[in-house]
Amino acid sequence: xxxxxxxxxxxxxxxxxxxxxxxxxxxxxxxxxxxxxxxxxxxxxxxxxxxxxxxxxxxxxxxxxxxxxxxxxxxxxxxxxxxxxxxxxxxxxxxxxxxxxxxxxxxxxxxxxxx
Amino acid sequence: xxxxxxxxxxxxxxxxxxxxxxxxxxxxxxxxxxxxxxxxxxxxxxxxxxxxxxxxxxxxxxxxxxxxxxxxxxxxxxxxxxxxxxxxxxxxxxxxxxxxxxxxxxxxxxxxx
Numbered sequence: 001x002x003x004x005x006x007x008x009x010x011x012x013x014x015x016x017x018x019x020x021x022x023x024x025x026x027x028x029x030x031x032x033x034x035x036x037x038x039x040x041x042x043x044x045x046x047x048x049x050x051x052x053x054x055x056x057x058x059x060x061x062x063x064x065x066x067x068x069x070x071x072x073x074x075x076x077x078x079x080x081x082x083x084x085x086x087x088x089x090x091x092x093x094x095x096x097x098x099x100x101x102x103x104x105x106x107x108x109x110x111x112x113x114x115x
Numbered sequence: 116x117x118x119x120x121x122x123x124x125x126x127x128x129x130x131x132x133x134x135x136x137x138x139x140x141x142x143x144x145x146x147x148x149x150x151x152x153x154x155x156x157x158x159x160x161x162x163x164x165x166x167x168x169x170x171x172x173x174x175x176x177x178x179x180x181x182x183x184x185x186x187x188x189x190x191x192x193x194x195x196x197x198x199x200x201x202x203x204x205x206x207x208x209x210x211x212x213x214x215x216x217x218x219x220x221x222x223x224x225x226x227x228x
Contacts, residue, residue: 004158031214042121042204042218043159050214059215091158098214100147106158 004107012113021077025094037089082114121219134192136222138205145207153202195226
């Protein structure tokens with residue numbers, strides 16, 4: 001596609017429920033990232049995928065968070081047993097390759113509200 | 116601790132004025148400093164970036180000034196326009212192969228007519 005597509009754009013869920021967020025990167029982009037944006041905060045790195053290499057999961061805040069990506073295609077971020085502190089905008093980005101010379105293209109994000 | 120401190124949190128500038136947003140960092144390994152612009156309901160978009168080997172980079176009305184000794188860098192928006200109203204994030208990364216960006220908390224800029 002022309003850009004990074006994320007769905008849903010908004011998600012309201014009850015505390016304790018599981019949610020799944022989806023990201024379609026730009027075709028041909030090998031690197032994919034998930035960031036979290038809490039209200040009034042900067043973007044927090046969550047996880048990075050590069051091709052078929054093992055992902056860097058160092059930013060995942062707890063074991064309730066997990067993400068998958070098959071090859072260089074769609075990625076899903078799953079949050080189990082959601083908590084109110086999980087409320088945030090979850091942003092996905094992709095880049096042609098990883099590295100400073102390759103700028104991120106972000107999607108518009110999924111706004112998650114846990115009630 | 117890898118951290119980028121950004122100020123001010125919000126900024127109101129009159130049309131035609133100069134908008135200035137400042138960032139400071141602690142990690143001397145940082146060697147790439149991009150700025151991102153985010154409009155409401157959209158993801159951030161890369162605006163301009165600088166490396167420490169230059170003290171200034173200009174692209175149109177946007178200029179980054181970099182002070183390596185002070186570990187500070189700033190974004191200047193000349194002749195600010197209402198269409199520039201957005202949230203601006205500074206960021207930093209360390210190493211050419213680095214894929215992870217450390218972001219500041221953002222500055223909400225409002226340009227009033």
